[in-house]
Amino acid sequence: MTKPKIAIYDFTDCEGCEVKLVSLRERLLLIEKKVDIINWRLGQEHFESGPYDITIIEGTPVTEYEIKLLKELRENSKILIALGACAALGGIPGIMPEKDRKVWYEKIYTAQYHPKGIDASPLSAHVSVDFSIHGCPVDEDEVVKAVEELLSGKAPTYCGYSVCFECKVAGNPCRIVESKPCMGPITQGGCKAVCISGGSPCYGCFGIRDQANIPALIKIFEKFADENEIKRYLTMFHNRTPQITEQVKKIDEYKK
Amino acid sequence: MISNEFIAKIEGHGSLKIDWKNNKVKLNIHEGERLFEGILVGRTAEESHWITPRICGVCPIAHNLASLSAIEDAYGIEINETSKLLRKLMMAGQIIQSHVLHLFFLVLPDYIGIDRGTELAQKDPKSFAKVLLLKELGDDIARIVAGRNVHPTRTTVGGFHKIPTKKDLNILLEKLNETKDAAEWTAKFFSKLEYPELNVELELVAHKDGQIVSSNFGATVSIKDYKENIEEELRDYSTAKFGKYQGREMMVGSLARLAIGFKETPSVDGETLGVDKFIDKLNFQNPFHNNLAQAIEILQFYKQARKIIEKLLQMEMDAKIPTSETPSVEERSGKTLGVEYKGIGAVEAPRGGLYHEIHLDSSGIITYANIITPTVQNLTSMEKSSQALLDQTTDKDQKEREKLLNMLIRAYDPCITCSVH
Numbered sequence: 265m266t267k268p269k270i271a272i273y274d275f276t277d278c279e280g281c282e283v284k285l286v287s288l289r290e291r292l293l294l295i296e297k298k299v300d301i302i303n304w305r306l307g308q309e310h311f312e313s314g315p316y317d318i319t320i321i322e323g324t325p326v327t328e329y330e331i332k333l334l335k336e337l338r339e340n341s342k343i344l345i346a347l348g349a350c351a352a353l354g355g356i357p358g359i360m361p362e363k364d365r366k367v368w369y370e371k372i373y374t375a376q377y378h379p380k381g382i383d384a385s386p387l388s389a390h391v392s393v394d395f396s397i398h399g400c401p402v403d404e405d406e407v408v409k410a411v412e413e414l415l416s417g418k419a420p421t422y423c424g425y426s427v428c429f430e431c432k433v434a435g436n437p438c439r440i441v442e443s444k445p446c447m448g449p450i451t452q453g454g455c456k457a458v459c460i461s462g463g464s465p466c467y468g469c470f471g472i473r474d475q476a477n478i479p480a481l482i483k484i485f486e487k488f489a490d491e492n493e494i495k496r497y498l499t500m501f502h503n504r505t506p507q508i509t510e511q512v513k514k515i516d517e518y519k520k
Numbered sequence: 521m522i523s524n525e526f527i528a529k530i531e532g533h534g535s536l537k538i539d540w541k542n543n544k545v546k547l548n549i550h551e552g553e554r555l556f557e558g559i560l561v562g563r564t565a566e567e568s569h570w571i572t573p574r575i576c577g578v579c580p581i582a583h584n585l586a587s588l589s590a591i592e593d594a595y596g597i598e599i600n601e602t603s604k605l606l607r608k609l610m611m612a613g614q615i616i617q618s619h620v621l622h623l624f625f626l627v628l629p630d631y632i633g634i635d636r637g638t639e640l641a642q643k644d645p646k647s648f649a650k651v652l653l654l655k656e657l658g659d660d661i662a663r664i665v666a667g668r669n670v671h672p673t674r675t676t677v678g679g680f681h682k683i684p685t686k687k688d689l690n691i692l693l694e695k696l697n698e699t700k701d702a703a704e705w706t707a708k709f710f711s712k713l714e715y716p717e718l719n720v721e722l723e724l725v726a727h728k729d730g731q732i733v734s735s736n737f738g739a740t741v742s743i744k745d746y747k748e749n750i751e752e753e754l755r756d757y758s759t760a761k762f763g764k765y766q767g768r769e770m771m772v773g774s775l776a777r778l779a780i781g782f783k784e785t786p787s788v789d790g791e792t793l794g795v796d797k798f799i800d801k802l803n804f805q806n807p808f809h810n811n812l813a814q815a816i817e818i819l820q821f822y823k824q825a826r827k828i829i830e831k832l833l834q835m836e837m838d839a840k841i842p843t844s845e846t847p848s849v850e851e852r853s854g855k856t857l858g859v860e861y862k863g864i865g866a867v868e869a870p871r872g873g874l875y876h877e878i879h880l881d882s883s884g885i886i887t888y889a890n891i892i893t894p895t896v897q898n899l900t901s902m903e904k905s906s907q908a909l910l911d912q913t914t915d916k917d918q919k920e921r922e923k924l925l926n927m928l929i930r931a932y933d934p935c936i937t938c939s940v941h
């Protein structure tokens with residue numbers, strides 16, 4: 265049986281999800297035996313220009329070059345996977361609105377600077393994505409699960425519960441009961457509630473669950489948080505998620 | 521479009537533009553701008569150390585701690601002894617994680633004739649087992665102290681949301697016992713490698729006792745004056761700025777730390793850690809030796825981690841977070857109108873001095889941020905050393921020189937994602 269040909273790409277981002285791939289250690293070796301990685305700039309010089317059976321992309325396509333490359337990779341890949349919050353959601357880079365970029369280029373560089381970046385959006389803003397391995401960063405077990413499902417010829421699936429389920433299993437007190445905003449109830453599980461277990465908030469980096477009732481959660485937040493705080497929670501990773509930005513717009517309109 | 525035009529096995533996207541006819545080289549940086557200094561504005565004090573680790577997944581702990589100390593500096597918060605030790609331990613874990621990843625997966629293949637780092641598993645399974653042990657050690661320290669191996673979850677302004685239990689620390693100590701041979705082997709192994717010859721007048725810059733110190737010409741200055749002394753220039757071929765120290769090309773990171781005074785940097789209680797015999801082998805005018813310096817640091821920080829854990833196990837750990845005392849109006853006067861609090865946080869990150877400056881308004885919202893990363897400071901000297909390499913290898917053929925240039929860039933361990941941010 266020929267091994268599936270894999271390409272791994274990183275667009276503009278922190279490369280932390282690729283660091284997670286290396287952190288798989290022995291499990292990475294097992295995966296490597298079953299696939300043929302023919303293009304991975306961060307890991308090797310060996311390069312083949314495709315076509316690829318599976319292309320895994322980390323990061324946001326920010327520059328014109330990356331956006332063009334993404335479209336070409338889509339055409340040359342049977343399966344295209346988003347790795348991590350930047351690729352899947354726009355993530356932290358997506359906090360910067362396109363319309364504000366010019367001002368910040370001037371402040372951070374100078375008015376004379378010729379920027380390369382256009383906008384930080386998820387892969388899905390430009391091409392169709394077959395599956396997203398969520399997280400900022402991704403979780404090792406989730407990566408292995410998705411890869412195993414792909415290699416066995418199955419469409420990868422999400423686990424059927426929200427972060428709340430894993431948070432309860434971890435024995436954490438409920439943040440919402442403590443009057444702290446939490447994106448857990450509307451967020452896809454799989455992270456093992458690692459942030460909340462560490463004492464940090466959940467900003468929903470694992471993606472919005474199917475049939476999540478976002479307005480209801482916002483209504484609960486409004487009992488103890490002001491609109492700015494609510495907006496900061498909603499937009500930490502989801503400033504490019506239409507279901508969320510629609511709600512943020514409503515909050516702004518209500519304010520007027 | 522699907523091509524391999526960027527330098528492989530470095531973090532982020534860069535390429536060398538070589539003019540073979542005139543023997544000139546430029547380092548082009550192509551990474552997209554994320555504009556982190558803009559992303560931070562409008563966010564809160566407690567969100568800065570959440571957002572900035574996302575600048576770099578290879579050194580997220582460094583960014584996390586730099587932001588925290590900037591905020592704590594702004595609010596005048598003094599963290600307790602337990603937090604200080606735990607943060608030092610996190611940083612030791614971070615340096616082990618980052619150096620192991622860089623040395624074994626990105627650098628070593630050039631020296632032993634493999635391509636992907638994991639090919640070592642077949643070529644030399646015994647050595648690869650040691651590499652995996654060290655990788656696991658770095659990840660475990662980060663996970664147990666910071667909450668996760670990439671992007672911390674347990675740290676907060678003033679200390680920690682949660683501190684490890686003594687049972688957790690004993691598990692780490694056990695892990696350190698298992699990795700002792702691997703840490704020593706790393707320093708030995710890299711001290712026996714044959715590095716390409718190159719002679720560059722390097723100005724090595726590192727922190728020492730709250731000061732920025734240069735190995736040769738530069739004056740010693742306070743970290744608080746970082747902005748006046750580390751100038752950033754724009755280059756029309758780069759999305760990253762190029763940093764200079766007092767007007768000259770500079771190099772930061774492992775080699776610089778060891779040049780400036782290794783005794784102070786890694787020790788607890790001022791004690792040296794018995795790595796002198798390896799330090800003697802360093803040539804501080806050859807940037808390729810930065811990789812040997814990184815290997816030595818793996819051993820140093822391994823030993824430092826052990827000392828910190830032993831100290832924590834002996835003491836009563838204090839999980840309390842000191843609350844900030846809001847400065848009085850008098851104390852605040854004299855500061856820029858409209859900006860209530862200003863803080864500067866600096867750490868020696870795996871790749872060198874990292875600076876975060878954050879200003880907050882009276883309600884704790886960030887109004888200004890400035891970040892200078894280690895790789896920004898290294899870019900000028902990377903270009904200078906590349907030019908020196910071209911000048912000093914005219915007797916070699918183009919293919920070999922090109923390979924050496926790529927190895928040289930890797931020797932600096934550039935983090936281009938950090939440099940653009």
